Amino acid sequence: MEAAGAEKPIYRASTTAPVNIAVIKYWGKRDPKLNLPTNSSLSVSLDQADLRTHTTASCSSSYSSPDTLTLNSKPESLEGARPQACLSSLRALRSELEEKDPSLPKLSTLPLRIVSSNNFPTAAGLASSAAGFAALIRAIADLYELPQDPTTLSLIARQGSGSACRSLLGGYVAWDHGTEADGSDSKARLVAPKSHWPSMRALILVASHEKKDVSSTAGMQTTVQTSQLFKTRAEVVVPAAMEAMEKAIAEKDFESFAKVTMRDSDSFHATCLDTTPPIFYMNDTSRAAIRAVENLNKRAGKIIAAYTFDAGPNAVIYYLHENREAVVGPFKRALGEKEGWLGQQGAAIGYAEIAQEDEIVMAKLKSGVSRVILTGVGEGPVSVQEHLVDEQGNPAD
Amino acid sequence: MEAAGAEKPIYRASTTAPVNIAVIKYWGKRDPKLNLPTNSSLSVSLDQADLRTHTTASCSSSYSSPDTLTLNSKPESLEGARPQACLSSLRALRSELEEKDPSLPKLSTLPLRIVSSNNFPTAAGLASSAAGFAALIRAIADLYELPQDPTTLSLIARQGSGSACRSLLGGYVAWDHGTEADGSDSKARLVAPKSHWPSMRALILVASHEKKDVSSTAGMQTTVQTSQLFKTRAEVVVPAAMEAMEKAIAEKDFESFAKVTMRDSDSFHATCLDTTPPIFYMNDTSRAAIRAVENLNKRAGKIIAAYTFDAGPNAVIYYLHENREAVVGPFKRALGEKEGWLGQQGAAIGYAEIAQEDEIVMAKLKSGVSRVILTGVGEGPVSVQEHLVDEQGNPAD
Incomplete structure (x- = not known):
C-alpha cells in the first residue's frame, strides 16, 4: 500500500492475477450462497505475460460513496451479493487490524475506488471472472496490508467467483470442496508451484x-x-x-x-x-x-x-x-x-x-x-507499481 | 409361401418391415456375440408407407450355393457371423417342421436367394439395418411357413442386428434386456399396438x-x-x-x-x-x-x-x-x-x-x-404379393 496526497491521502495498491484453466472442472454448487462446490477441482494458473487482470484498489476520504469498480474503462456494478460478500469480508479483516493498532489509518471506513483491466479480449470467452475476482481480492488485501496468506484469502475470493479462489496461487492449484457447512475448508491449495513442472x-x-x-x-x-x-x-x-x-x-x-x-x-x-x-x-x-x-x-x-x-x-x-x-x-x-x-x-x-x-x-x-x-503455466498474483488510479485518485488512462 | 415353376420350383415369400426409432436407446452389449444389450430399450415402429424395407426370400434347387442377398440392386455379403446366425436358426426351425411332416418340401436344404429394397435413401442414415434384418427374418419365416410368433422370431432378429428385434412388431415396442446367459429372454415385446395411440x-x-x-x-x-x-x-x-x-x-x-x-x-x-x-x-x-x-x-x-x-x-x-x-x-x-x-x-x-x-x-x-x-406410428411387418424375385428366380427390376 502506498499513500499519495497530503490532506486527504489517496491509498493505493496494485496487483496482477492469472487466468486459470481447470483440468478437473468445477461444476455444481452444494451451497449456492457460499459458493461451495459439489466437487473438488484442479487448475493450472497461466502465464500473466499472456493473460492477466491488472487491478488497482484505492481508497480515500476524498472519494464519495459508494465503492466503485471500473473494468476496461467501463463502470461495473459492485452491488451484487457476491462482490459485497468479498468487500465486507476484507473490510472486516482490516477493521480487526485497526482495532489492534489504533495508529493505523482507518481504511476500512473509506470508500473504495477499484480500477481493473485485462490484457486479453473479454469477448474471447476466457475465464476472466476468476482472474478479475482474484486480482480484486489481492489488490484490496494489499491495500489493507492484510497478513492472511493466499489460501485464507481464497476463502473470500471463492465467494466472489468459485474458480477465482484458484487464481490466488500460481502453478498447479486444487480447490478442495470441503465438508464444513460454513465453507471454512473449501479453499485453494497449492498442489505444486510452477517451478516443479515449468514446461x-x-x-x-x-x-x-x-x-x-x-x-x-x-x-x-x-x-x-x-x-x-x-x-x-x-x-x-x-x-x-x-x-x-x-x-x-x-x-x-x-x-x-x-x-x-x-x-x-x-x-x-x-x-x-x-x-x-x-x-x-x-x-x-x-x-x-x-x-x-x-x-x-x-x-x-x-x-x-x-x-x-x-x-x-x-x-x-x-x-x-x-x-x-x-x-x-x-x-x-x-x-x-x-x-x-x-x-x-x-x-x-x-x-x-x-x-x-x-x-x-x-x-x-x-x-x-x-x-x-x-x-x-505461470505464477500467482504479483504486486506491481503501475497503478491504474493516479495520485489524485483519478483512473489513469 | 408360394411355389412357381414345375420341375425345380421357385419358392417365394415377400414382406415389408418398418424402421423403428427408439425413444429409450439401446447402447452397449452385455454379450457381444449374442447381441445381448446392457439395458432395455423401447421404440416406435414407423409407418411403412414412408419408411420400409421390402424383402423377398426365395429358395430353389435350381439356385446354386451359397445363399445370396441383393439390397437395392447391389450384392451384399451374408457371410458375417450375424446373418449366418439368423439363417442357420431359421433353417433349424424349418428342419424341425420337415422332420415332423415328411410331405413338406425340404426347403431347409435349398440355397436362398434374397432380394431387398428400401423406399428411402440408405445414405439418409436412418436405422435401415433394423428394418432390413426384420424383413429378412420375417420373409424367410414366411417362406419356411414357420409357426413361431413375432416375439419368438425377434430372438433370431436380435442376433442379426440388436434393434431389428423391435421391427418385427408394430406400434410401441420394448426390447427387454433379459437376464438369461443364453439370451432366451432378451426379445421384443408389444407395449401397445398402433391402434392404442394412433396419433x-x-x-x-x-x-x-x-x-x-x-x-x-x-x-x-x-x-x-x-x-x-x-x-x-x-x-x-x-x-x-x-x-x-x-x-x-x-x-x-x-x-x-x-x-x-x-x-x-x-x-x-x-x-x-x-x-x-x-x-x-x-x-x-x-x-x-x-x-x-x-x-x-x-x-x-x-x-x-x-x-x-x-x-x-x-x-x-x-x-x-x-x-x-x-x-x-x-x-x-x-x-x-x-x-x-x-x-x-x-x-x-x-x-x-x-x-x-x-x-x-x-x-x-x-x-x-x-x-x-x-x-x-405404423404397423409391423406385412406379407405382400409383390415379389422382388420373378417366377424364374431372377431378381425383378
Missing part, C-alpha cells in the same frame, strides 16, 4: 464469434437439479480423477495428466448434455479440435497433447515445451493467418505439414477459430 | 451429408469399456425411464412420453461424449433442432414435441397429429424448399411464421438439413 504449455484456440451460435443460458445448478448422471460424476468420477491428477503432477507424468484432463472435460460436458434442457458448450469447431488432438497423439504414438473445454467452445490444449513443434506446428500451418502467433512462443514454432487425416478437421478449425493464444 | 407422428430432419463432417468411428462397446457414467445410465437411469415410458404410453400421456424421450436421448449422447475417445453423433445442426423444439414447446406453454437422436445427426421429432401445425409449421417455413414435403402429411401442413427466437436456429437448420420425412 507445461497451453495453446488456446479462441472460437470465432462471428458466426451466430445457438446460445446456452442454463447454468450449473440446472445440472445439479436435473442430470441423472451428475451425482456419479461428483461422487465417484471426480474424487478418483483428483487423486490421479495430483499423482500425475507430483510425478510430472504428462500422459496421465493428459488422460485425466481429457476424460474430465468430456465427463463435465457429458453432464451438461445430460441436463434438462441440455446445455451445449462445445460446437463443431470444438469437436474438430478434439479430433486434431487425437490425431496428433496417434501420430506421435503417445499422448503429447490434452484438450480441455470450459463452459464455452474454446479449446485449451495442454502440452510440454519439448513437444511444441509436434503439437503446435499443424495448428500454425492451418491457423497461421489468425491473430496470436506474433509473440515469442508462437514465432519460434515452425509450420508443420497438415497430415491427410487432419484435412477436414483443420478446415473446420480455420473457419471456426478467430485467434490463438500461446501460453504456459 | 403419434414423427418429423425427421435428415442432416446434410454435403458438408464433410468429423467422423465418429468408435462404437458402443468403447462406451461400455471406458465411460465412467455409463453404468449409472444402464443400471439406474434406463430402468426408471422404461417404467415411466410404458406408463406414458399406457396413459397416452404425451408430455411424459416427450420428457422421457428427450431425456433419454440426452443421456445416451452424454455417455457417448463420456467415452474415450469421445463419440459425437450430434452436430451444430442437431443442436439447432433441439433448440427449435425447446422454443416451440415454450411458445405452446406445454410440451407438444420431443426430439430424439440415434447414432447420427438426424433429428426425429415426435408429436401428436392434433399439434401438427404448431410443431411442423415453423419447420415447413424454414425448410419448405427441401425434399420431403410433397406427401399427404406434408402437403396438408401450412407455413407458420418463424418466431424471432427461432431465426438463428432455423437458419442453421436450413444450411444443415437436406430433406425431411413426415411419418407416424
Whole structure:
C-alpha cells in the first residue's frame, strides 16, 4: 500500500492475477450462497505475460460513496451479493487490524475506488471472472496490508467467483470442496508451484464469434437439479480423477495428466448434455479440435497433447515445451493467418505439414477459430507499481 | 409361401418391415456375440408407407450355393457371423417342421436367394439395418411357413442386428434386456399396438451429408469399456425411464412420453461424449433442432414435441397429429424448399411464421438439413404379393 496526497491521502495498491484453466472442472454448487462446490477441482494458473487482470484498489476520504469498480474503462456494478460478500469480508479483516493498532489509518471506513483491466479480449470467452475476482481480492488485501496468506484469502475470493479462489496461487492449484457447512475448508491449495513442472504449455484456440451460435443460458445448478448422471460424476468420477491428477503432477507424468484432463472435460460436458434442457458448450469447431488432438497423439504414438473445454467452445490444449513443434506446428500451418502467433512462443514454432487425416478437421478449425493464444503455466498474483488510479485518485488512462 | 415353376420350383415369400426409432436407446452389449444389450430399450415402429424395407426370400434347387442377398440392386455379403446366425436358426426351425411332416418340401436344404429394397435413401442414415434384418427374418419365416410368433422370431432378429428385434412388431415396442446367459429372454415385446395411440407422428430432419463432417468411428462397446457414467445410465437411469415410458404410453400421456424421450436421448449422447475417445453423433445442426423444439414447446406453454437422436445427426421429432401445425409449421417455413414435403402429411401442413427466437436456429437448420420425412406410428411387418424375385428366380427390376 502506498499513500499519495497530503490532506486527504489517496491509498493505493496494485496487483496482477492469472487466468486459470481447470483440468478437473468445477461444476455444481452444494451451497449456492457460499459458493461451495459439489466437487473438488484442479487448475493450472497461466502465464500473466499472456493473460492477466491488472487491478488497482484505492481508497480515500476524498472519494464519495459508494465503492466503485471500473473494468476496461467501463463502470461495473459492485452491488451484487457476491462482490459485497468479498468487500465486507476484507473490510472486516482490516477493521480487526485497526482495532489492534489504533495508529493505523482507518481504511476500512473509506470508500473504495477499484480500477481493473485485462490484457486479453473479454469477448474471447476466457475465464476472466476468476482472474478479475482474484486480482480484486489481492489488490484490496494489499491495500489493507492484510497478513492472511493466499489460501485464507481464497476463502473470500471463492465467494466472489468459485474458480477465482484458484487464481490466488500460481502453478498447479486444487480447490478442495470441503465438508464444513460454513465453507471454512473449501479453499485453494497449492498442489505444486510452477517451478516443479515449468514446461507445461497451453495453446488456446479462441472460437470465432462471428458466426451466430445457438446460445446456452442454463447454468450449473440446472445440472445439479436435473442430470441423472451428475451425482456419479461428483461422487465417484471426480474424487478418483483428483487423486490421479495430483499423482500425475507430483510425478510430472504428462500422459496421465493428459488422460485425466481429457476424460474430465468430456465427463463435465457429458453432464451438461445430460441436463434438462441440455446445455451445449462445445460446437463443431470444438469437436474438430478434439479430433486434431487425437490425431496428433496417434501420430506421435503417445499422448503429447490434452484438450480441455470450459463452459464455452474454446479449446485449451495442454502440452510440454519439448513437444511444441509436434503439437503446435499443424495448428500454425492451418491457423497461421489468425491473430496470436506474433509473440515469442508462437514465432519460434515452425509450420508443420497438415497430415491427410487432419484435412477436414483443420478446415473446420480455420473457419471456426478467430485467434490463438500461446501460453504456459505461470505464477500467482504479483504486486506491481503501475497503478491504474493516479495520485489524485483519478483512473489513469 | 408360394411355389412357381414345375420341375425345380421357385419358392417365394415377400414382406415389408418398418424402421423403428427408439425413444429409450439401446447402447452397449452385455454379450457381444449374442447381441445381448446392457439395458432395455423401447421404440416406435414407423409407418411403412414412408419408411420400409421390402424383402423377398426365395429358395430353389435350381439356385446354386451359397445363399445370396441383393439390397437395392447391389450384392451384399451374408457371410458375417450375424446373418449366418439368423439363417442357420431359421433353417433349424424349418428342419424341425420337415422332420415332423415328411410331405413338406425340404426347403431347409435349398440355397436362398434374397432380394431387398428400401423406399428411402440408405445414405439418409436412418436405422435401415433394423428394418432390413426384420424383413429378412420375417420373409424367410414366411417362406419356411414357420409357426413361431413375432416375439419368438425377434430372438433370431436380435442376433442379426440388436434393434431389428423391435421391427418385427408394430406400434410401441420394448426390447427387454433379459437376464438369461443364453439370451432366451432378451426379445421384443408389444407395449401397445398402433391402434392404442394412433396419433403419434414423427418429423425427421435428415442432416446434410454435403458438408464433410468429423467422423465418429468408435462404437458402443468403447462406451461400455471406458465411460465412467455409463453404468449409472444402464443400471439406474434406463430402468426408471422404461417404467415411466410404458406408463406414458399406457396413459397416452404425451408430455411424459416427450420428457422421457428427450431425456433419454440426452443421456445416451452424454455417455457417448463420456467415452474415450469421445463419440459425437450430434452436430451444430442437431443442436439447432433441439433448440427449435425447446422454443416451440415454450411458445405452446406445454410440451407438444420431443426430439430424439440415434447414432447420427438426424433429428426425429415426435408429436401428436392434433399439434401438427404448431410443431411442423415453423419447420415447413424454414425448410419448405427441401425434399420431403410433397406427401399427404406434408402437403396438408401450412407455413407458420418463424418466431424471432427461432431465426438463428432455423437458419442453421436450413444450411444443415437436406430433406425431411413426415411419418407416424405404423404397423409391423406385412406379407405382400409383390415379389422382388420373378417366377424364374431372377431378381425383378
